[in-house]
Amino acid sequence: MPVALTADIIGSRLLPDRPAAQQHLDRAIARVADDLPVAVRALRPIVGDEMQGVYATLGDAMATTLLLRLALPDGIECRFGLGIGEVGVIPSATGDIPEGPAWWAARAAIDLVHATQQRAIPGARTWVVAGEGTDAADARDATLANAYLVARDQLVTPxxxxxxxxxxxxxxxxxxxxxxxxxxxxxxxxxxxxxxxxxxxxxxxxxxxxxx
Incomplete structure (x- = not known):
């Protein structure tokens, strides 16, 4: 089942030069996409400090978030929410609008990792949620992935x-x-x-x- 990825820039409003930070982020995204061309829908900014992308597998999405974390310079960090589920769009006169269980799950994952970061694990940056309509295997994959991600992020953050x-x-x-x-x-x-x-x-x- 596909995986929707939502990311946001940590502390974007406090960055001394937000446009320059976005340029660094754009370059990092382009580098990762070139080195690991696995995206079904390329990760790209949507509004404010948020980005969205779609991946065919959970492994592809987690590998991408790792490389992106490693590619960013000091002072620029992102949180990543990964949602397992159906990925849909709503047609609009101005372009298709991403919608569906995977996107809702990705948004919930962002909120969960933010809460985890503030509450117990400051180094946490990435979380996975199995969305509505997924099965027990997807839920199990999400749990196992989070066990890995908590440890991985604790190594990468410092x-x-x-x-x-x-x-x-x-x-x-x-x-x-x-x-x-x-x-x-x-x-x-x-x-x-x-x-x-x-x-x-x-x-x-x-x-x-x-x-x-």
Whole structure:
């Protein structure tokens, strides 16, 4: 069943340069779409600080959110709500309007991860909800995905911008030697940064998602 993705920029109203932040975000979205071309409907801004996209599988959606988190520079973060369910549209004179259970579930997921972030797990950024009309298997997948996402986000949230770049590269199979050359540092420094951040678990998780 398809997965609708809704994202919003954390603290967008407090950003010192909102237009510049949007440009950074647009570039990150384009990079991820190029490196991982799995979207059924490309992630794009819709209104204010929100974005929407559609993916064929939960694995594709979760892999995309990971790369996007890793691609963003310091100071710009997003929350992601993933909704499993039917994806529909309402025809309009100004263009189709996204509608349906998957979108409602994605909106609920955004609210849940926001509450989780404020209440108990500050590092949480991503949540999955199985929408109306889904079956027990979809609900189980959502629960298992959230167990993974809570741990993944806790690893990614405290990473430095450089470490995120390194993890992004490793997810795509770039060698540590090549990453060291790109960053102008030693291979030993790359290895140490990845090890300290727990990157191996994030990279392995990404590889497993590609088959999910």
């Amino acid at each position: 990473m430095s911008e450089r470490t995120r770049r390194l993890v992004y590269g490793r997810c795509l199979g770039t060698t540590q030697r090549r990453l060291a050359q790109e960053e102008g540092i030693t291979q030993s420094a790359v290895s140490q940064a990845l090890s300290t951040a727990g990157a191996a678990a994030v990279v392995e998780g990404f590889a497993l998602l590609r088959g999910f």
